[in-house]
Amino acid sequence: MSVLHNKGVVDKGEFEVMLTFENIWVHSRRTATSSSSDNASNNVSNSVTSVQTNPFTPSNIYQKWSDKLRKTVRSDPILPADKRVLINGVTGTLLSGQVTVLTGSSGSGKSVLLRVLAGLLPMSNGDVYLKNDASNVNASQSIHDTLPTQWRTQVALLAQHPQLLEGSVIDNLKTPYRLQAHQHLDFDIDWHIAQLERLQRNADFLQQDTYHLSGGERQLVNTLRLLQLNPQVLLLDEPTAALDIDTSAQLVQLLLSWLQLDTQRTLLWVTHDTQDIMPLANHHWHMQAGVLTEVF
């Protein structure tokens, strides 16, 4: 039976709760309004109608298209700001040492959920709790009571499109240590060389210019840059989407070995390709139109 110790922290048998989220809602924030489109098209049409004589002049042809455009704009439902629901009251728990796979069609809200959990996107309602790393007892910290920079040292998001800086691979790997949140950690080149060996690359890779890296190699650098910082929760947004079969398999192995090396880690893995990671999944969640369901 589950036992609630503190808010957001529950024992789940042999596994510990690393992260739990409760009743999360996210609404879209619209910045452009339909009325401003109307005004814009009105302004154009006003200036055009003042010169109409020949129906085949460019300005009259423009007028025809402008009228058509205005009709299209008006036929759209006009939603007030904060009306569209992107995430619909979702709740879930990530357990230690476990891989949770999240599937769902394009635009269903998977990336939005990951960004909320990583503290990169504000939620309209709800809470996220992280197991308190410094404590042996079952206590947790809320995302609302934690500095974003502090939160992101423990809950890391591996984005779909890696952003690397100009310079060498090793320059990029060292970059996080310049941030205050990671200044207590030391860059460990031997760890990187060992990981590169597993990825069938030698130490020369560290000196390569990131400008010349392939999409797959960029993702590998991005992954190593995050893993070296030892987050408790790793959120993966389609990490193998741009990789060939071999590199994809290597990355899956790298991530799973990393997970198994410490019992205080968990993975939430968004994917469309259920062949690479699904056989290894402990849990499967599915998202549809912002609603999360547990498949197993």
Ligand SMILES: Nc1ncnc2c1ncn2[C@@H]1O[C@H](COP(=O)(O)OP(=O)(O)OP(=O)(O)O)[C@@H](O)[C@H]1O
């Ligand atoms: N910051 C934002 N503000 C408003 N709407 C957003 C924001 N981010 C995403 N959306 C919208 O939320 C919906 C869900 O987007 P999301 O990126 O989570 O989809 P996804 O399930 O990850 O899709 P894919 O599998 O294609 O990556 C989309 O309609 C998107 O346009």
